[in-house]
Amino acid sequence: MEKSKKADMTFIASMNDDILQNILQRLPAKPFAFASCVNRSWNIVCNHILSRPKxxxxxxxxxxxxxxxxxxxxxxxxxxxxxxxxxxxxxxxxxxxxxxxxxxxxxxxxxxxxxxxxxxxxxxxxxxxxxxxxxxxxxxxxxxxxxxxxxxxxxxxxxxxxxxxxxxxxxxxxxxxxxxxxxxxxxxxxxxxxxxxxxxxxxxxxxxxxxxxxxxxxxxxxxxxxxxxxxxxxxxxxxxxxxxxxxxxxxxxxxxxxxxxxxxxxxxxxxxxxxxxxxxxxxxxxxxxGISPVDLRYKVANTLPSTLPKWPATLMTAKRIGEADVLNGEQILDDIEANQLGNPLRVDDPCIGVIKRRKYSVGLEQKPEIIASLVFHLVAGADEQYLTVKGAGIETGDDFQVYIPDLKxxxxxxxxxxxxxxxxxxxxxxxxxxxxxxxxxxxxxxxxxxxxxxxxxxxxxxxxxxxxxxxxxxxxxxxxxxxxxxxxxxxxxxxxxxxxxxxxxxxxxxx
Incomplete structure (x- = not known):
């Protein structure tokens, strides 16, 4: 039995690197980790197997x-x-x-x-x-x-x-x-x-x-x-x-x-x-x-903060860009449906994309930069007064556009x-x-x-x-x-x- 073990060890030690690599690269991660610790030559082969990311x-x-x-x-x-x-x-x-x-x-x-x-x-x-x-x-x-x-x-x-x-x-x-x-x-x-x-x-x-x-x-x-x-x-x-x-x-x-x-x-x-x-x-x-914009652009007329569980919400009215009339929530949704040529629109489908131009800085940086970012807010509801959207940070004067899911x-x-x-x-x-x-x-x-x-x-x-x-x-x-x-x-x-x-x-x- 002792001679058989020695013969096995001699055979393993005498294997060339190609054969050894062929064997080691088939091992699961844990046995492979043990194999890399056997000796210097095995470690070199293991490192070669893992020479590329995975x-x-x-x-x-x-x-x-x-x-x-x-x-x-x-x-x-x-x-x-x-x-x-x-x-x-x-x-x-x-x-x-x-x-x-x-x-x-x-x-x-x-x-x-x-x-x-x-x-x-x-x-x-x-x-x-x-x-x-x-x-x-x-x-x-x-x-x-x-x-x-x-x-x-x-x-x-x-x-x-x-x-x-x-x-x-x-x-x-x-x-x-x-x-x-x-x-x-x-x-x-x-x-x-x-x-x-x-x-x-x-x-x-x-x-x-x-x-x-x-x-x-x-x-x-x-x-x-x-x-x-x-x-x-x-x-x-x-x-x-x-x-x-x-x-x-x-x-x-x-x-x-x-x-x-x-x-x-x-x-x-x-x-x-x-x-x-x-x-x-x-x-x-x-x-x-997976969304497309409705071909209407608005400017926020008034905002009123609200609260929802975990997430804040914003109540808002808006004007079409270039027009003076202030639209309430129902009018905005009616506006969207009319623009969609009569396609049905579920209340939970649309969102608004607000262009927010805000000052950003890190810590005590002396010169904050004004950065424009497009921020999406899901429409949560509408009534005769306001359009309700999830999230905060919307301000009077912000421009926004309505987006809806679009399979095409x-x-x-x-x-x-x-x-x-x-x-x-x-x-x-x-x-x-x-x-x-x-x-x-x-x-x-x-x-x-x-x-x-x-x-x-x-x-x-x-x-x-x-x-x-x-x-x-x-x-x-x-x-x-x-x-x-x-x-x-x-x-x-x-x-x-x-x-x-x-x-x-x-x-x-x-x-």
Missing amino acids: MVSAFSRNSDQLKAVEEAIDKALSEPIRPDFVIANVTCGYIGKTLDMITERVGTRVPVIVSVVEGVLGKESCNDKAGEVKHEVGLTNDDMFTGPSSFVVLLTVGYLPGIKVDVIPVIQAKEECEARIGDKLVMDIRNFVSAVSDDAAPACLMLFGVDTYVTEPIIRKLDYAMPAETIIVGDQRGEEFLHKRANELRKFEFHEDESKVLACLIFARDRHRPVAEAGRVQFHTAISR VAEASLGAVSSQLRNIVSKPNKREVVGGFVFADSGRGDFFFGRPNADTSPFLENFPELRFGGVFCDGEIGRGLFVEEEESSSQGQGCLHVVSSVYLIVSYACS
């Missing part, structure tokens, strides 16, 4: 939460990978247990975000088929243990050599104002980047917020403070999130007088990795819109996104897409398009083998213009969208 997503719809999380983790870690970050998105359930299970599998050095979302999309862990799953309204956490549930978990694991990743939380203390929170987040981001990178700003920010009005001014502050090359994507209004920063032994504990606002997953280039290597990973974004626009926009993804890997660029993530409005999906997997089609058409993921949300964040539009800067642009899908694409230089 981003893997998988979802499970097992009605048992613990089994679903385990299935998603097993699939995401079924190949060699050294996790730099983990994102878990669930539709319901106990997210603390999900975070504990992930930390147990990947270790305490890895930053993790767990968030509750409206639904997920991507490829299923059991069969690698693309799919979209949304949370069934009305179910509670207890339903998972008393009958059929709509629990789904999506797990995304990323390995990005040359990139430093961590979580920066945004926590609001009692009575703390939004401006101060936004300034603190900007400074926390800058401090992290200066500590790990030679760059002045992060390469990418992924945001996971909770359903509170506080997120909106903070995201606009980020849009102002971050340079144009920083990609910003995310979910503005999730139901809940938990986070664990890199090298923390346990998840963050909240005090009674604190409330969660945002978890920011930050990606910055590592100053300790060669420039050529760190420059391989690139982040790209594309935005598919959405289909054409998906085609434009698909074309942009093809351009990323065009021959002159010599780039390869290694990961993707979608933030899709919860109003989209198969019901909106009349067909399955529409929002995933840009990935499926261009990269059918890609293990992408995504979530349905009620406040998609995506920096930049819609890919098929050329809007003038005077109209403004913004990070917050409605009835849209925001695509994050991760690529690397092939040579």
Whole structure:
């Protein structure tokens, strides 16, 4: 028996690197990690296998939460990978247990975000088929243990050599104002980047917020403070999130007088990795819109603040641009319906896009800048006095236009996104897409398009083998213009969208 063991060890040691690589690259993540510690030559082979970045997503719809999380983790870690970050998105359930299970599998050095979302999309862990799953309204956490549930978990694991990743939380203390929170987040981001990178700003920010009005001014502050090359994507209004920063032994504990606002997953280039290597990973974004403007423009005549649960609202009247008559809420909706040539218009369908020209600064900067941004507000109702829209910050004199969901626009926009993804890997660029993530409005999906997997089609058409993921949300964040539009800067642009899908694409230089 002893001779047999020695013979096996001699055979293993004598294997050439090609054979060894063929074997090691088939291992799941944990055995692969052990193999890299065997000896120097094995470590070199393992490093060669992981010489390129990797981003893997998988979802499970097992009605048992613990089994679903385990299935998603097993699939995401079924190949060699050294996790730099983990994102878990669930539709319901106990997210603390999900975070504990992930930390147990990947270790305490890895930053993790767990968030509750409206639904997920991507490829299923059991069969690698693309799919979209949304949370069934009305179910509670207890339903998972008393009958059929709509629990789904999506797990995304990323390995990005040359990139430093961590979580920066945004926590609001009692009575703390939004401006101060936004300034603190900007400074926390800058401090992290200066500590790990030679760059002045992060390469990418992924945001996971909770359903509170506080997120909106903070995201606009980020849009102002971050340079144009920083990609910003995310979910503005999730139901809940938990986070664990890199090298923390346990998840963050909240005090009674604190409330969660945002978890920011930050990606910055590592100053300790060669420039050529760190420059391989690139982040790209594309935005598919699903709304079209009604050909009428208005100016806010009067506003009156109101309050709704969690979210503020604004009561307003308006004038058509160039006219003196003040229109109430019902008159504005009648105006829209008449302009739509008699097409029916549901009260919960339209939104208004307000051009806001506001002064922005960070901290004690001496010269605030006036920035124009397009901010969407959902129409909540109308009567003989006012048009009621969700959100605050609308002022007398602001210009706005009405937008409505538009299937034709959405289909054409998906085609434009698909074309942009093809351009990323065009021959002159010599780039390869290694990961993707979608933030899709919860109003989209198969019901909106009349067909399955529409929002995933840009990935499926261009990269059918890609293990992408995504979530349905009620406040998609995506920096930049819609890919098929050329809007003038005077109209403004913004990070917050409605009835849209925001695509994050991760690529690397092939040579």
